[in-house]
Amino acid sequence: MDLRPLALAVMVSAACGGHEAASAARHEARVFAGGIAPPAGTGTALENPFRGDRQSAAEGERTFGAMNCDGCHGGGAVGWVGPSLRDGRWRYGGSDADIFQSIYYGQARGMPAYGGLLPAGTIWKVVTYLQLLEPPANVPTQSWK
Amino acid sequence: MYVVTPYPNVLYAFDLTREGYPLKWKYRPPVDPNALGIACCDAINRGAFYADGKIVYNLLDGHTVAVAAATGRELWKTRIADLSQGETTPVAPLVVKHRVIVGASGGEFGIHGWLKGLNLETGRIVWTAYNVGPDSEVLAKAGTFKPFYDRGAELALTSWPADVWKNGGAPVWGWMSYDSSLDLIYYGTGNPAPYNPEQRAGDNKWTASVLARRPEDGTLVWAYQFTPHDSWDYDAASEMILADLAVNGRPRKVLVHFDKNGFAYTMDRATGEVLVAQQFVEVNWAKRVDVATGRPVVDSTKLTGASRGDIKDVCPSLEGGKSPASPAAYSPRTGLFYLATNNMCMDYQATRATRIAGTPFIGANTPYHAGRGGHLGAFIAWDAAAGKKVWQTTEPYPVWSGALVTAGDVVFYGTLDGWFKAADAKTGKVLWRFKVGSGVVANPITYTGADGKQYVAVYAGIGGDWFLLSGDVRSDDPADVRPPADFMPDIARHTSQGGIVWIFAL
Numbered sequence: 001m002d003l004r005p006l007a008l009a010v011m012v013s014a015a016c017g018g019h020e021a022a023s024a025a026r027h028e029a030r031v032f033a034g035g036i037a038p039p040a041g042t043g044t045a046l047e048n049p050f051r052g053d054r055q056s057a058a059e060g061e062r063t064f065g066a067m068n069c070d071g072c073h074g075g076g077a078v079g080w081v082g083p084s085l086r087d088g089r090w091r092y093g094g095s096d097a098d099i100f101q102s103i104y105y106g107q108a109r110g111m112p113a114y115g116g117l118l119p120a121g122t123i124w125k126v127v128t129y130l131q132l133l134e135p136p137a138n139v140p141t142q143s144w145k
Numbered sequence: 146m147y148v149v150t151p152y153p154n155v156l157y158a159f160d161l162t163r164e165g166y167p168l169k170w171k172y173r174p175p176v177d178p179n180a181l182g183i184a185c186c187d188a189i190n191r192g193a194f195y196a197d198g199k200i201v202y203n204l205l206d207g208h209t210v211a212v213a214a215a216t217g218r219e220l221w222k223t224r225i226a227d228l229s230q231g232e233t234t235p236v237a238p239l240v241v242k243h244r245v246i247v248g249a250s251g252g253e254f255g256i257h258g259w260l261k262g263l264n265l266e267t268g269r270i271v272w273t274a275y276n277v278g279p280d281s282e283v284l285a286k287a288g289t290f291k292p293f294y295d296r297g298a299e300l301a302l303t304s305w306p307a308d309v310w311k312n313g314g315a316p317v318w319g320w321m322s323y324d325s326s327l328d329l330i331y332y333g334t335g336n337p338a339p340y341n342p343e344q345r346a347g348d349n350k351w352t353a354s355v356l357a358r359r360p361e362d363g364t365l366v367w368a369y370q371f372t373p374h375d376s377w378d379y380d381a382a383s384e385m386i387l388a389d390l391a392v393n394g395r396p397r398k399v400l401v402h403f404d405k406n407g408f409a410y411t412m413d414r415a416t417g418e419v420l421v422a423q424q425f426v427e428v429n430w431a432k433r434v435d436v437a438t439g440r441p442v443v444d445s446t447k448l449t450g451a452s453r454g455d456i457k458d459v460c461p462s463l464e465g466g467k468s469p470a471s472p473a474a475y476s477p478r479t480g481l482f483y484l485a486t487n488n489m490c491m492d493y494q495a496t497r498a499t500r501i502a503g504t505p506f507i508g509a510n511t512p513y514h515a516g517r518g519g520h521l522g523a524f525i526a527w528d529a530a531a532g533k534k535v536w537q538t539t540e541p542y543p544v545w546s547g548a549l550v551t552a553g554d555v556v557f558y559g560t561l562d563g564w565f566k567a568a569d570a571k572t573g574k575v576l577w578r579f580k581v582g583s584g585v586v587a588n589p590i591t592y593t594g595a596d597g598k599q600y601v602a603v604y605a606g607i608g609g610d611w612f613l614l615s616g617d618v619r620s621d622d623p624a625d626v627r628p629p630a631d632f633m634p635d636i637a638r639h640t641s642q643g644g645i646v647w648i649f650a651l
Contacts, residue, residue, distance in 0.1 A: 087627065090624055112503045
């Protein structure tokens, strides 16, 4: 399989993204949960220290409710105004670090930054909870009888 | 024809005098995308208002704008709401003389609900009237504030635990009306926050209420609470329709309101007295409304709260016997009101919620199921003088379309599965239907074109709660795939995302 055209496409889209961010900076602003900005430079760990740990996932699930995540992402993270977090698909990337950073620093389009409220370990447990959710057996096709 | 879109709130002006209806102009404001995550229930917009050569409307991110109707030039833009506190602004403004009246959503984010009056010429905020809190902020002044049923001062403060009112909700996201002879504006307030009622003992005035104010300075003249200590998310944001009806043989200037709580209220709009209150859908949270006291007679087994567990089968569901999203219509010819209704009930499991600014403040899990008969909705005709249903057409899905009734005794409405229908206003018999492709959650209009013909127009594009709940309808985000709604698993078969204005010549 020749991967060169794919790599080219990624480069082009990255260039477009950079241009857009520069020309419309306010559209990258974040909401801070509780009005508290996350401290800089701490959300950079790359691996989830609790990956696969059921106990941590249970704690993460409680945090998911207590921090009102379910108010936007729905009970069981099935999706509401915020996207589904249990479909195995990730708008901002699904690696350990991607999910952590989305929670810690927030995302434009209304995902609040929780890094000012929650210690990194608590966020990693939420990441653990989300990673252990069983994706539904959905396939790209939906059909009816 | 002016059309405002959901986020990002583009305003289009179509030239209806030319073939193909080309655009005359469009206006594309900058709108903060963070509003998408602060708006509780999809990125909808409830419409624009034309006044004094201006189109006035709200952007989702807490701004009101005025645009020159002829050119599309922005005349002013005013920040009215604070996203960081959970306030968003899908509501349609009401313009009364030189006042622009606006409110904010956020009953699911623990806002401190308010109504504001702006100067139409400049956009300057002239007054702010809170819906809950001390009389000085509610603009309830001794001598001018005369509620029909309540006595005493500081009602919107003493009906709350200390300080809880500050995040008590009472958003304004529905519709406002104006009576020029009484010089009163009427509007309904949304739910108290959070959904778990045990965190807010008391009546929680003036949430789930109708308020009558002076447009000039916001002074509160009367108020009435439909659902005291709301325990079911029964916003009273539905429209207040002003009509002259003979009630018990006496001509009355009334206000008619179809509440989420399932009761239709016919009220004296000068005083706030309830004349008639009858259920227009299946109701079981209350047995009736006592018009002598103005209070519902609540079934205590349907009261909710974190300590009460999962309360099963509460009717109607929190989507409402009628949604405030779907305004009713009144025909003085038939004397009847026409409205879309939901035939749905819910289970309600409240949990303790913590307010964190910028995040939801809800505290309940509330799955829905169909009410008696199994159909999820109906379109009905209502006699508001007698408090009786006259006819009903059942629909397989919840009906979230506004209604339009014409002098030809034809009533129009759309369905969630993408039909636009015309029915005989006297009998309900469906005369015509057309598949518009996407669910209708907008309000049809009628007008006389430049060619002298009568037209009917409707915006087709499923949105709001049903769009979010029937997750498999959406197809705009490859990183977001959801299962169907368990109570209507096949809706995605009949509707897709839309966004088209259909225009029909009669």
